[in-house]
Structure formats: structure tokens, C-alpha cells
Amino acid sequence: MYTIEIDKECSCFKKSGFENNMTFESREDMINKARVMECRMNQEFCMKHFFQAVDYGDKIIIHSTVRPVEDEDEDIEDARDLVQRSGVTIGFDASESTPNGKENCNTPSSDF
Numbered sequence: 001m002y003t004i005e006i007d008k009e010c011s012c013f014k015k016s017g018f019e020n021n022m023t024f025e026s027r028e029d030m031i032n033k034a035r036v037m038e039c040r041m042n043q044e045f046c047m048k049h050f051f052q053a054v055d056y057g058d059k060i061i062i063h064s065t066v067r068p069v070e071d072e073d074e075d076i077e078d079a080r081d082l083v084q085r086s087g088v089t090i091g092f093d094a095s096e097s098t099p100n101g102k103e104n105c106n107t108p109s110s111d112f
Contacts, residue, residue, distance in 0.1 A: 002030035004037065004053075007063045012045035027058070034060040 002024040006013060009020060018037060024030040038053040041062070045051075049064040 001025070001058070002027050003059045004030055004034050005059060005061045007061050010045070010049055010064060012049075013041070016041075016045070030060055031055070034062065038062060 004022045004024075006018075006020045013020075018041075022033065024033065034053040034055075038051050041051040047067060050067050051062055051064050053060050053062045
């Protein structure tokens with residue numbers, strides 16, 4: 001007999017309809033179900049916890065850890081600031097010719 005056990009039942013797990021201490025006739029069935037549960041719990045639950053299924057042979061235990069709190073504004077920079085600091089000039093120079101040698105974009109090209 002093979003078992004999937006949830007280490008700590010958080011409120012999201014209790015609301016989910018998933019069962020704790022599920023038993024299976026085959027190891028393959030246990031592994032497949034644990035993979036599905038781990039994936040769904042990490043994607044569909046409230047994101048306060050990270051879930052990881054650990055294989056102990058005839059038992060898989062899904063452990064949970066608290067996700068670190070990330071400050072959304074901490075790593076986000078304004079694109080204008082990034083461009084200014086990069087030293088790269090972005091613009092249009094009308095004196096340059098186009099790559100296909102045509103004068104403007106409205107001129108028909110046989111390249112298309």
C-alpha cells in the first residue's frame with residue numbers, strides 16, 4: 001500500500017477538497033497523484049506557502065514552507081531610468097538610409 005500525506009494542512013488545503021492520507025495500490029499511481037497535487041497546490045492556492053512532494057519510498061509527504069514576502073516595487077525600475085543609465089541613444093536618424101535601400105516605408109518592396 002502506498003500513501004500520500006500532507007504534512008501541514010493549511011486553510012487552502014482544507015477548502016480545496018483534496019484528501020489527506022490517500023492510499024494507492026501502485027507506486028506509479030501515488031507518484032502521479034502527488035505530482036498533480038503539488039502542481040495544483042503551488043498554482044491555485046493563495047501563494048502564502050510553497051509545496052514540495054518528497055518521496056520516501058512507500059509514502060510521499062507534501063511539505064509546505066512559507067513563501068518569502070517579496071516587495072513588488074523593490075526590483076522594478078522605470079524603463080526611462082534604465083535607458084538613461086545605459087548610455088545607449090535610442091532614436092530615429094532621418095539622414096540614415098534604410099536597410100533595404102528604399103527611401104521610406106511606404107515605398108513598395110519586392111522583399112515581401
